[in-house]
Amino acid sequence: MTDRADQPTYFEAMGGEPAFRKLVAEFYAGVATDPVLRPMYPEEDLGPAAERLTLFLMQYWGGPNTYSAQRGHPRLRIRHAPYEVGPVQRDAWLHHMRQAVDSLELTPDLRGTLWDYLERAAFFMVNTPDPAEEAAKRPNLA
Numbered sequence: 001m002t003d004r005a006d007q008p009t010y011f012e013a014m015g016g017e018p019a020f021r022k023l024v025a026e027f028y029a030g031v032a033t034d035p036v037l038r039p040m041y042p043e044e045d046l047g048p049a050a051e052r053l054t055l056f057l058m059q060y061w062g063g064p065n066t067y068s069a070q071r072g073h074p075r076l077r078i079r080h081a082p083y084e085v086g087p088v089q090r091d092a093w094l095h096h097m098r099q100a101v102d103s104l105e106l107t108p109d110l111r112g113t114l115w116d117y118l119e120r121a122a123f124f125m126v127n128t129p130d131p132a133e134e135a136a137k138r139p140n141l142a
């Protein structure tokens with residue numbers, strides 16, 4: 001992440017707060033209609049969850065530290081522990097996030113940087129194994 005005084009941060013280069021607000025709004029518009037993801041969100045109103053994700057992403061890319069001021073250290077894997085995040089949930093999350101990233105007008109470089117991060121972060125958040133993969137690891141006793 002660049003935060004030298006003579007260089008813009010990724011946060012600024014990507015378009016600052018309006019760009020991150022648009023990214024997350026597009027993402028949650030997808031989540032709202034998703035049969036896998038929508039039931040995972042504990043609150044009826046997705047607004048507060050969208051706000052948390054927006055603040056987190058802005059902070060991660062070099063914007064204001066409001067997320068940590070409000071929520072403390074991100075500890076995202078621990079915060080996702082109550083939810084079953086398997087390959088299906090991860091791929092649904094990435095599907096909506098990809099559409100959201102594509103709705104921003106980013107240069108190919110910035111788009112690639114943002115997408116690489118989101119993809120790696122989503123794989124990292126998986127906490128529930130794929131039943132088919134687990135079955136494949138078991139010895140065949142038949």
Ligand code: HEM
Pocket residue numbers: 037040041042043048049052053056071076079080083085089090093094118121122123125126
């Ligand atoms: C891989 C699939 C993922 C699923 C199914 C998922 C699902 C969820 C759910 C159900 C919540 C609780 C909603 C709430 O905030 O009340 C949540 C919170 C959150 N997620 Fe995810 N998530 C995923 C990946 C990610 C990734 C990759 C990131 C970051 C790049 C992320 C960032 C966050 C943040 C910042 C919160 C709010 C944490 C807090 O302050 O409480 N999530 N997620």
